[in-house]
Amino acid sequence: GESVGLHLPTLSVQEGDNSIINCAYSNSASDYFIWYKQESGKGPQFIIDIRSNMDKRQGQRVTVLLNKTVKHLSLQIAATQPGDSAVYFCAERSQGAGGTSYGKLTFGQGTILTVHP
């Protein structure tokens, strides 16, 4: 069945360090992946996405890497700041039959990132 999981439930880093958050997925039919940041009491906030025909995508201070061979996704945050402290989720979308999207995202449990000043 479909599932998305995270290797590390918590991650503590010092301000200025680089952070890496990992995610494993099991559905080889997944065609699209998103990383979300969620702060307490708020909805998930889009960070960066990547399609399955790519293996790397960069944004501002963030990079997502996709390894389809081992079904692994990672989020790298450069020069982590206290404002980056939050729960981070990866989510996958599986391609439907005939090239149509299922529509829904499947989320993992999340990693709590704590950045110490």
Added chain:
Amino acid sequence: DTGVSQDPRHKITKRGQNVTFRCDPISEHNRLYWYRQTLGQGPEFLTYFQNEAQLEKSRLLSDRFSAERPKGSFSTLEIQRTEQGDSAMYLCASSFDTVLGGGYTFGSGTRLTVV
């Protein structure tokens, strides 16, 4: 456009009562999704609409739950005869219906507490 709006932000209800939540998506988005999130977990898919058509419902969506999107714009999620296990954050998201992706924008959620 101010993004996805959800109302109310918080709802406390007694067990057995009915509750209704509203979601206003980003106006250009034709897809609208409902998710449920409990503490320490990722959001779980409940249902989604493309325009006014409800295209998929999760097994999590029991007969007590019903969602509508009558004019293809805002949506409502109703829970009848609430149970303590319904206590959770109910999240709404919207997106375009493109296989290219493009992100799903979430609202801030409605936190339901059933006492």
